Amino acid sequence: MTWTEVFTDYTLRNVALGSAILGVVSGVLGTFAVLRRQGLAGDALAHAALPGICLAYLATGSKAAPVLMLGAALAGWVGMVILIGFLRRTRVDPGSALAIVLTTFFGFGVVLLTVVQKRPDAGQAGLDKFLFGQAAALVQDQVVLMAGLSVVVLVLIAALFKEFKVFVFDVDYARTLGLPTGRLGALLTALLVIAIVIGLNTVGVVLMSAMLVAPAAAARQWTESLGRMILLAAGFGATAGIFGALWSVSQDHTPTGPAIVLILSLLVVVSLLFGSSRGWVWERVRRHRQSGVGA
Amino acid sequence: MSGALAIALVAIVAGASCGLAGVFLVLRRLAMMSDAISHAILPGLVAGYFFARGPNLIAAFLGATAAGVLTVFLVETIVRMRRLKEDAAIGLVFPALFAIGVLLVSRYFANVHLDTDAVLYGEIALAPFDTWNVAGRNLGPQSLWVLAGLGLLNAGFLYLFFKELKLSTFDPGLAEILGFRPGLLHYSFMTIIAMTTVGAFSAVGAILAVALIVIPAVTASFWTTRLPVVIVLSIGIGAFAGLLGYGAATAIDVSISGAIATTLGLLVGGSALFAPRTGFVAQALLRRRQRWAFAATALVIHLAHHRGTDAEVEESRLDHLQAELGWSSDEVNRIVRESEEAGWTIREGDRLVLTETGARAAAGRLVADRA
Numbered sequence: 030m031t032w033t034e035v036f037t038d039y040t041l042r043n044v045a046l047g048s049a050i051l052g053v054v055s056g057v058l059g060t061f062a063v064l065r066r067q068g069l070a071g072d073a074l075a076h077a078a079l080p081g082i083c084l085a086y087l088a089t090g091s092k093a094a095p096v097l098m099l100g101a102a103l104a105g106w107v108g109m110v111i112l113i114g115f116l117r118r119t120r121v122d123p124g125s126a127l128a129i130v131l132t133t134f135f136g137f138g139v140v141l142l143t144v145v146q147k148r149p150d151a152g153q154a155g156l157d158k159f160l161f162g163q164a165a166a167l168v169q170d171q172v173v174l175m176a177g178l179s180v181v182v183l184v185l186i187a188a189l190f191k192e193f194k195v196f197v198f199d200v201d202y203a204r205t206l207g208l209p210t211g212r213l214g215a216l217l218t219a220l221l222v223i224a225i226v227i228g229l230n231t232v233g234v235v236l237m238s239a240m241l242v243a244p245a246a247a248a249r250q251w252t253e254s255l256g257r258m259i260l261l262a263a264g265f266g267a268t269a270g271i272f273g274a275l276w277s278v279s280q281d282h283t284p285t286g287p288a289i290v291l292i293l294s295l296l297v298v299v300s301l302l303f304g305s306s307r308g309w310v311w312e313r314v315r316r317h318r319q320s321g322v323g324a
Numbered sequence: 325m326s327g328a329l330a331i332a333l334v335a336i337v338a339g340a341s342c343g344l345a346g347v348f349l350v351l352r353r354l355a356m357m358s359d360a361i362s363h364a365i366l367p368g369l370v371a372g373y374f375f376a377r378g379p380n381l382i383a384a385f386l387g388a389t390a391a392g393v394l395t396v397f398l399v400e401t402i403v404r405m406r407r408l409k410e411d412a413a414i415g416l417v418f419p420a421l422f423a424i425g426v427l428l429v430s431r432y433f434a435n436v437h438l439d440t441d442a443v444l445y446g447e448i449a450l451a452p453f454d455t456w457n458v459a460g461r462n463l464g465p466q467s468l469w470v471l472a473g474l475g476l477l478n479a480g481f482l483y484l485f486f487k488e489l490k491l492s493t494f495d496p497g498l499a500e501i502l503g504f505r506p507g508l509l510h511y512s513f514m515t516i517i518a519m520t521t522v523g524a525f526s527a528v529g530a531i532l533a534v535a536l537i538v539i540p541a542v543t544a545s546f547w548t549t550r551l552p553v554v555i556v557l558s559i560g561i562g563a564f565a566g567l568l569g570y571g572a573a574t575a576i577d578v579s580i581s582g583a584i585a586t587t588l589g590l591l592v593g594g595s596a597l598f599a600p601r602t603g604f605v606a607q608a609l610l611r612r613r614q615r616w617a618f619a620a621t622a623l624v625i626h627l628a629h630h631r632g633t634d635a636e637v638e639e640s641r642l643d644h645l646q647a648e649l650g651w652s653s654d655e656v657n658r659i660v661r662e663s664e665e666a667g668w669t670i671r672e673g674d675r676l677v678l679t680e681t682g683a684r685a686a687a688g689r690l691v692a693d694r695a
Contacts, residue, residue, distance in 0.1 A: 063409075063412050066409055066411050066412075067411070068409070068411040068412040068414070068415040069356055069411045069414060069415050071415070072359070072415060111593075114596075114604075115596065118596075118604050118607065119546075119596050119602065119604070120602065121542055121596070122350075122353045122355070123353075123411075124353055124354065124355040124356040124357075124411075125350050125353070125355040125538055125542050127355070127356055127359075128355040128356055128358070128359055128534055128535075128538040129538065129539055129542060129589065129592055131359065131531075131534070132531050132532070132534050132535035132538070132539065132585050132588070132589070133535065133539075133585060133586060133588065133589025133590075133592075133593075134589075135531045135585065136531060136532065136535060136581065136582045136583075136584070136585020136586045136588070136589065137582065137585070137586045137589070138582070139531070139579045139581060139582030139585070140578045140579050140582035140583055140586055141582075142579065142582075143577075143578040143579040143582065144578060147577070235363055235418075235419060235422050236419045236422065236423060237419075238415040238418070238419050239415065239416060239419030239420065239423070241415070242412050242415035242416050243416055243419075245412075246408050246412050246416060249407075250407060282430045282431045283427065283430070283431070284427070284430055286423070286426070287422075287423035287424070287426045287427045288423075288427070290419050290420060290423040291420065291423050291424065291427070294416065294419075294420040294423070297416055301402070301407055301408075304407075307407055309405055309407065
């Protein structure tokens with residue numbers, strides 16, 4: 030096959046486009062998540078989506094992507110509220126709070142899956158697939174839905190860029206400026222949940238964490254400016270999405286999600302070592318020169 | 325051994341063993357490490373399968389444990405490079421290892437039954453079928469023995485290194501100065517955590533393994549601050565949740581693993597809300613009490629300030645207090661009641677008079693604040 034098939038082959042086009050969209054959205058929102066040290070919140074919220082998916086199906090009897098996504102988003106939102114409650118009102122450390130929300134929600138979701146299974150009509154087929162990603166099975170409607178959601182996300186980020194910037198780096202200062210910090214935080218979280226829901230469908234619950242963290246972590250090594258970091262992260266995410274999709278479609282037995290994540294991991298390693306802003310290798314060289322030969 | 329009894333026993337022993345292992349993990353703020361390990365062991369399982377040329381319990385166990393320790397090592401290496409924070413490092417490492425695992429499975433073992441989704445759910449209900457037979461005698465489920473062994477391993481490690489673990493957890497700097505080797509201790513500890521996660525994971529699935537390791541310890545710490553009590557409580561809570569979750573699951577016929585995780589979540593949520601002193605409700609009540617007590621203190625300081633001066637009559641009138649201290653009349657009533665109950669003031673007509681106790685309280689509070 031040739032690279033032009035990206036534009037002509039139906040499956041390949043959907044997979045590559047869907048993965049690229051996910052890469053952009055998760056790169057942008059991952060930047061905020063990493064800077065707020067919420068890198069693992071994505072993992073917790075992705076797992077927290079399962080009961081929402083099950084309840085959405087139980088309530089409506091529909092397995093349509095928008096219905097399940099809405100359920101997943103609502104459950105992710107509730108998970109985040111509980112998480113913040115633990116952090117603000119108790120002495121539980123962030124890691125433990127994440128683990129509690131993640132395992133409890135997922136466990137409850139597994140319980141609900143067995144409830145769904147017992148229903149005479151359809152069974153769970155497809156429901157858990159929704160959570161484990163099936164990029165190769167993306168259809169055009171889903172890609173259009175993903176594109177629509179990501180436009181909403183990106184427009185909001187662009188419109189409120191200055192506010193988010195102050196909020197992320199200095200909450201107290203943002204408050205003295207009279208910015209509604211509570212609402213800004215809630216909005217960022219809501220956007221993060223949207224990115225996660227898009228990602229569940231594509232790379233699955235386990236790999237979602239890397240989709241959020243990796244592009245931002247790689248971008249951070251090349252720049253000190255938030256704007257450039259966001260653009261770079263989006264670029265890294267999109268690149269990994271497209272090449273991951275190409276890799277998985279061109280070879281047998283290569284699922285898309287892991288392919289994307291491995292490319293992203295490679296990008297992170299290269300950036301950590303050679304990033305122009307904070308590259309580990311450059312620092313070693315500098316130190317070596319400073320210490321002088323034979324000193 | 326009947327199937328039901330076997331499952332219940334596996335659930336209880338898994339809860340107790342993991343509950344014990346989780347205490348120091350939570351205290352060292354490494355709870356999400358168990359989540360990372362539980363996912364990252366997939367390539368280790370594959371490697372074990374590869375080297376043993378087939379399913380082999382010991383090879384799988386060794387491979388998975390090695391992958392778990394590798395996770396710890398990679399995360400710490402990235403953090404030590406000081407380019408990324410720990411949460412980002414964890415969020416990078418385990419998906420990468422998991423992705424390698426999934427890729428290996430789908431490339432080389434596509435025909436083998438190693439379902440990556442099922443790895444996450446786990447199926448404790450299958451426990452009775454994997455029995456351990458020695459010399460033709462059925463000794464019960466394999467996972468029961470594995471989990472009990474891991475429990476003993478954890479107990480032995482805690483017994484031998486309790487002092488060192490405690491010190492390096494609460495004061496790592498001092499531990500290093502005193503010549504303990506925190507690095508060696510840390511890796512030994514994390515190796516045992518990895519083994520426990522692997523053992524629990526094969527019996528109950530990745531997610532429940534994390535729930536069983538983290539939640540009992542957190543729950544216990546809502547009820548006591550004494551470490552030995554935390555340890556005993558944590559073991560008890562783990563075992564109790566195992567039993568209760570199993571009972572609930574069989575009663576309404578749903579997933580046992582899921583029901584145990586849900587039970588654990590309810591236990592920690594209930595503790596976070598209702599635990600005495602540290603719980604949400606207790607804290608909210610405490611804050612309210614402190615607000616009124618503070619206001620009453622402000623009241624007696626105000627009265628003491630004007631005592632014996634010309635303005636005393638004016639300044640101690642109830643309706644003046646509203647304007648002076650910016651309280652509503654309801655608040656004044658509430659605060660006056662508070663200070664009367666403390667024996668600080670008595671009412672004389674529409675005036676408040678400071679008692680000797682009240683004067684002493686005001687003076688003592690001012691001195692205490694200045695000191």
